[in-house]
Amino acid sequence: AQKITQTQPGMFVQEKEAVTLDCTYDTSDQSYGLFWYKQPSSGEMIFLIYQGSYDEQNATEGRYSLNFQKARKSANLVISASQLGDSAMYFCAIQGGSEKLVFGKGTKLTVNP
């Protein structure tokens, strides 16, 4: 079984600054994938970034990077140069030996001008 813990219900950041959203996970699978999704108020889940458990390099996608610390079972999302459009819910998720993604409860990010 997999579990995702996101301990920050809400985060605030000033425009153009960087912000880190925390995610810890628990799994008994040796091979797994970690995902971050963004959910704006429209409701659609938007894929941001993926990290495989065997990937040695931290994943990066534009302004998004995933700080993967396997021994600590953490997969924090770093957003650099925050923009007003980054205001949304952010969900961390894990996928192990089955097809399902297990999501955390999310973090609401607010970017202030």
Added chain:
Amino acid sequence: DTGVSQDPRHKITKRGQNVTFRCDPISEHNRLYWYRQTLGQGPEFLTYFQNEAQLEKSRLLSDRFSAERPKGSFSTLEIQRTEQGDSAMYLCASTRDRGDTGELFFGEGSRLTVL
């Protein structure tokens, strides 16, 4: 727009009624997923299809819930004898056979309110 399409976007029904949601995945995506999201929570997996075969179901999918994907194209999720606890956003997602990232493409969801 060639994204995942869900219909209806909103549904209000009375307890005890049946409701059906439809999902049209991205063309040529052979994998289709249903998730349920309640207020303040992340999405929870309900079921997964590969082509027309339903290969995985969550224990959340009680006997009142049924999903189909005839001919491996669109999918329907039916809830019979709705209860107030069924009120949620029902999200559909699709993808091709696993690529490097296994990214899922989600629709905008169908919001159900049971009165």
